[in-house]
Amino acid sequence: MNLTVAEENYIKAIFHLQQAEGNVSTNQLAASLHTKPASVTDMLKKLTNKNLLNYKPYQGVRLSKEGKKQALMIVRRHRLWEFFLVDKLQFGWDEVHEVAEELEHVSSKKLVEKLDSFLGHPKFDPHGDPIPDVHGNMVAIRQFNLIDIQPGTLVEVCSVGSQSAELLELLRHKNIGISTEMLIMKKFDFDHSVEIKIKNSQHINISQQLAQALFVKLV
Amino acid sequence: MNLTVAEENYIKAIFHLQQAEGNVSTNQLAASLHTKPASVTDMLKKLTNKNLLNYKPYQGVRLSKEGKKQALMIVRRHRLWEFFLVDKLQFGWDEVHEVAEELEHVSSKKLVEKLDSFLGHPKFDPHGDPIPDVHGNMVAIRQFNLIDIQPGTLVEVCSVGSQSAELLELLRHKNIGISTEMLIMKKFDFDHSVEIKIKNSQHINISQQLAQALFVKLV
DNA sequence: AATTATTTTTAGACAAATCTAAATAAATTA
DNA sequence: TAATTTATTTAGATTTGTCTAAAAATAATT
Ligand SMILES: [Mn+2]
Ligand SMILES: [Mn+2]
Ligand SMILES: [Mn+2]
Ligand SMILES: [Mn+2]
Numbered sequence A, B: 001m002n003l004t005v006a007e008e009n010y011i012k013a014i015f016h017l018q019q020a021e022g023n024v025s026t027n028q029l030a031a032s033l034h035t036k037p038a039s040v041t042d043m044l045k046k047l048t049n050k051n052l053l054n055y056k057p058y059q060g061v062r063l064s065k066e067g068k069k070q071a072l073m074i075v076r077r078h079r080l081w082e083f084f085l086v087d088k089l090q091f092g093w094d095e096v097h098e099v100a101e102e103l104e105h106v107s108s109k110k111l112v113e114k115l116d117s118f119l120g121h122p123k124f125d126p127h128g129d130p131i132p133d134v135h136g137n138m139v140a141i142r143q144f145n146l147i148d149i150q151p152g153t154l155v156e157v158c159s160v161g162s163q164s165a166e167l168l169e170l171l172r173h174k175n176i177g178i179s180t181e182m183l184i185m186k187k188f189d190f191d192h193s194v195e196i197k198i199k200n201s202q203h204i205n206i207s208q209q210l211a212q213a214l215f216v217k218l219v
Numbered sequence C: 001a002a003t004t005a006t007t008t009t010t011a012g013a014c015a016a017a018t019c020t021a022a023a024t025a026a027a028t029t030a
Numbered sequence D: 001t002a003a004t005t006t007a008t009t010t011a012g013a014t015t016t017g018t019c020t021a022a023a024a025a026t027a028a029t030t
Helices: A005-018 A026-032 A037-049 A065-087 A097-103 A109-119 A165-173 A208-213 B005-018 B026-032 B037-049 B065-087 B097-103 B109-119 B165-174 B208-212
Strands: A053-055 A061-063 A154-160 A181-187 A194-198 A203-206 A214-218 B053-055 B061-063 B154-160 B181-187 B194-198 B203-206 B214-218
Touching: A005 A026, A005 A037, A005 A061, A005 A065, A026 A037, A037 A053, A061 A065, A065 A097, A065 A109, A154 A165, A165 A208, A208 A214, B005 B026, B005 B037, B005 B061, B005 B065, B026 B037, B037 B053, B061 B065, B065 B097, B065 B109, B154 B165, B208 B214
Parallel strands: none
Antiparallel strands: A053 A061, A154 A181, A154 A214, A181 A194, A194 A203, B053 B061, B154 B181, B154 B214, B181 B194, B194 B203
16 A cells, blocks of 8 residues: 555545544645645545545545554654654754655655654654554644643644634634634733734734633644 | 756766766666666656756766756765664664665755754765765765775775675675775685685685675775 | 525646657677 | 667657646525
């Protein structure tokens, strides 16, 4: 089961997109891979023939058992290399992604396992994301309550503390959703409100109640 | 000037084949790259258009100035990764070539320079071959074929003539490696074999074929 | 329910890198 | 020199991964 670089990039993208919600749509994939929907359809057929995913035309797609196994190994390589770049080569945590995007496709089993040993079997990559082990197992994601984050930290929303319509209304109004990236600017002692800066947007203020309802991971 | 993996492999192969002198032939290249002469001709035209080499139909090929520069950077990456694999990941020197063959194509400038620093700017790879520096310069050592050394001379192995698993297996069996010191004892005219004495070890006999695959420097 | 808009798939084309088979040039031998 | 062998190039196909434009299916509106 040898995969090309393109196939691996598709598998990994599907893996990440299907994490939260059900089937992954063609358009979602096209956007995520910076390609066109027609190209995605072609590749989905090819990966289906390789039994890496379950695909029904117009119904979107999910990884098969084998596909998920492959995805976990790609993610493992990606995150191990990110750890290496930051921990050994003194890269900044914000400069490693593109390089790891290439290194992840060097798939020598021996290389990956020896690298893992050399690094001391790290459990998290520089962004706080868990690194799957040889068997594809990873520890639950490192998630923090936004209220506990220190100013200057860049975070990404990964879940909310309730599903209440009131909370979701407020989040929509403030343009905050799952995977929104934000920089924590300042915390005010008076009312425990938090000033944040959403990526490509303005500074806004978040109440104590709202901050307590948001769970984030380090980016 | 962004090169594909295939283009880089061609450039590197031409670089190594033209070392001796003279133009590199289409057939030589096809053999070296395990491809067909027709494919080589196609690629030579393409690389000529990119001004990486000077090619006249039927006359063979040489790298241009720019081509040589590119080649030296590919060789630099290859050898730095080989050093990394042996020195940091505990690979055997006979297991690194294939992996380095892939890693050499990850061409982030920043990655290569930081890796070089991390490794302590090594001057030689695990096979005794010199590693070009950032500017493409590499130390020149006066290197002789063991078959040409006169009896009574003390030498040190500094590189091997091929990376084949068969050669490396034989060397391991005879306990010969890079930087092994040996005294040349006697040369036999009958089969051109050579008797040597490895430092702190016994006298052993080396076949003509093996002697021709070993490069040494005077100690 | 009918119309409109969106999403997805199909059809056809293209560039990269390879191959086989045939044609041509160069080198060798007679 | 002429014939033969070897090396190289051309011609035409194939695979992979991509694209645009058009058709078909699904979803959203009126
Ligand atoms: Mn990638
Ligand atoms: Mn990461
Ligand atoms: Mn290579
Ligand atoms: Mn080497």
